Amino acid sequence: LSNQWVPLWGGVLITIGDTLGFLFLDKYGLRKLEAFFGFLIAIMAVTFGYEYVMVRPNQVQVVKGLFYPYCAGCGQYELLQAVGIVGAVIMPHNIYLHSALVKSRAVDRSRQEEVKEANMYYLIECTIALFVSLLINIFVIAIFGSAFYQKTNKDVYEMCVNTSSPYIHQLQTNGSLDVDIFKGGIVLGCYFGPAALYIWAVGILAAGQSSTMTGTYAGQFVMEGFLKLTWSRFRRVTVTRLFAIVPTVIVAAVKDVSDLSAMNDILNVLQSILLPFALVPILTFTSMPTLMREFTNGRLGKALGLLISLLVFGVNVYLIVVYVEDLKQVYLYALAAIISAVYLLFLAYLVWKGLVFTGMTCGSRGQDHHFTHQLLRD
Structure with missing residues (x-):
């Protein structure tokens, strides 16, 4: 978004300030914070939906893939991507977050009728949220599958070299195309113009802010619930953010954006590996x-x-x-x-x-x- 004016490590540091500011929205009520989450999700839906329309994937194959997840010639690499998607969508910490947010509802839990009514409305709320999340993930996966799958670096480079993209040096000319969220934006910009690049960037920014905020909030609830730490809001937010931001700043300072994107893919896979440690307890308790x-x-x-x-x-x-x-x-x-x-x-x-x-x-x-x-x- 800054056209490379802001260095990678500088962008990471900026996220500290804006995330802290957004997290303090709960001071004005949980509903306002939830509305802000809804705003970020709406941005993702609109931006990724725009890219989906531009790429125009095969609609029949998209619908078929929803009910029959199979692709010819797929192997270990594709499975690794699928595992990463599971970790990225079903984040283990979000299970703790949703469990904690349920307690914020003003419900008389001694009355069975009120609890049933609250469960019904919470079911509707979660269904809508998960449906929108499904749409967003369909958009992203279909975009990558249609535009980049089985393409080579040479194919993409030849397309981008004829444009005025300032990111042409980030692309290679040999081997198969290994696309991440950064290169994905570059290639979309080459295929469909600068507007596609910046709209993709806005969507990724919204996704990053939403994910960062949910992770930080989940960390706060874990500290309060499991560790019994009754710290002030500022102290809790600062400590939980530092645990995540310090390693990221180090990687951003000594490596480039491709290494940071690779680390993001690894984290998604790790989240899938850690998922049972949240899934089994929640199923046990319920x-x-x-x-x-x-x-x-x-x-x-x-x-x-x-x-x-x-x-x-x-x-x-x-x-x-x-x-x-x-x-x-x-x-x-x-x-x-x-x-x-x-x-x-x-x-x-x-x-x-x-x-x-x-x-x-x-x-x-x-x-x-x-x-x-x-x-x-x-």
Whole structure:
């Protein structure tokens, strides 16, 4: 957006100030903050929708892909992208955030009728939000799939060299095209003009602000709920932002934008790997009759939750296997094997505990019942 006037590390530092400013909107009421989130989402929908119309993907194939997610000749690279999409869309920290935001609603939880009514309205709210999120992701994936998939760097370079794009030096001339959100904007600008480039940039900016704010808020709720830290709002926001911003500033200062984009892709995959640690507890708690009473998950909800969890586990295990196969050094094999074993063992322990707390008697111990009573007391 600055036409390279602002250095990469400078842009990262700017996000500290604007994010802090946006986060203090909750001082004027949660509804105003939610309205601002809605504004950012609307910007994403409009900007990415514009790019979708410009690219004009095959509508039949897009609809088919929604119900039959298959592509001919796809392999490990495409699966890695799919795992990254799962991590980017179903962010683990957003599960904590939504759980905390439910508590902000003025509902008399001692009255079953009011809780049912609140659940209905929250279901409508979440359905609308997820539907808009689905549209945005359809736009982005279809744009990348139609405009960039199976293209070579030479194809794109020859298209861009005939334009006045100031970012032509960011493109290579050999090998297959490896597109990220930065190069995607450059190529869209070459194909459809500067307007497409800047509209894409505005959409990415809105997406980044929204993601940053939700991550920071989730960090605050985790600090308050799990760590029992009753800090001031400014102190909480500052500390949680520093945890994320310091590594980003370092990478931005010593590397270029392609490295930062690669780090973003890795973080999306890591979020998918970490997803079970948020997914299993939330399914466990909502399936506990002693905790949820008449609002406990039904059999269909439990079955769907289990199916989705197993799917996420399976994809993550496959991802680990693929990653280990690509390692060349023996000590890296050993390190990866240890980390993978710890990850899988902890997942198994988490699932076992979840089954115990939801009613399985085999393997349960007295301290499990003590934990349940303590949870109900809190």
